[in-house]
Amino acid sequence: MTIELWSWPTPNGHKVHIALEELELPYRVVPVDIGAGDQFRPEFLAITPNHRIPAIVDPDGPGGAPLPLFESGAILIHLAEKTGRLIPANPAARAICLQWLMFQMGGVGPMFGQWNHFANYAPEKIPYAIERYTKEVRRLYGVLEKRLSGATWLAGDDYSIADIATFPWVRNPERRGIDPAEFPSVRRWTEVIEARPAVMRGLAVLSERQRQGPMSDKEKENLFGTTQFTRR
Known part of the structure; x- marks a missing residue:
């Protein structure tokens, strides 16, 4: 259906x-x-x-x-x-998958969205807001870099809904003033996902x-x- x-x-x-x-x-x-x-x-x-x-x-x-x-x-x-x-059957692995999914839902999405608003659409430029969310976006890229430097995927060994949720927000880092070379593990992960036919x-x-x-x-x-x- x-x-x-x-x-x-x-x-x-x-x-x-x-x-x-x-x-x-x-x-x-x-x-x-x-x-x-x-x-x-x-x-x-x-x-x-x-x-x-x-x-x-x-x-x-x-x-x-x-x-x-x-x-x-x-x-x-x-x-x-x-x-x-796209979600592990093992309870511990499933919890880790949901952990990273919630990281995107509660962190990456809202914070990247706030950066985008204040940097690009707010009717007046508020330096404090732009600086705050710029720093938070960079911090979140750093969290992802640390995770992906020791794991193939966010949930561990297997591609999952955690990767699917995070990828659309993290791609195109240049739009946020982020140099992809600064976060090589994130860049590797992004490029692998981008090459998947279903993602295309x-x-x-x-x-x-x-x-x-x-x-x-x-x-x-x-x-x-x-x-x-x-x-x-």
Whole structure:
């Protein structure tokens, strides 16, 4: 049965695109243009009250019942457990996999996102904020470097949802002023993941809809303005 995927070509969207391709699960994409405000449409809010992409509807959830699901980490866990792939069966190894998944969800994603906002989109440059998040981004790259200097993958010996979750955020370090040569183990890991055919297919999902050029005032309002704070 075909999974309904509500998404947009962002790092969080790419996590699920890549996982679906790696797991060879059939899916149908419903574009949610977050710059245009599609995330506030009633049909999307019926799946996720948090109006954030991605979200899925799995018509064959546990017990055969349809399962609407939001939060990319929860979606990755569900898809991995559904297929028995990309997550270790051994309890200790599984805990380590989830540890690094939570590291991405609670650290890499939010901190990289804050850096991106204050460095690129905030209406005024706040040196304290830029310096704070620049230092935190570099610190997180250092944590990943330490881990990957002693392990092939974040969870250990096997590629997993922890790698899939982290990769879309960590790729293209130059955009954050990071020299890839400074973190050679992260660069090695990134290059190996980028070469995977399923990853290439996942990154291509909705790529034709990627915004080109500066962000419009309407896009800024939908993404950062008061519109997102309205109770719905």
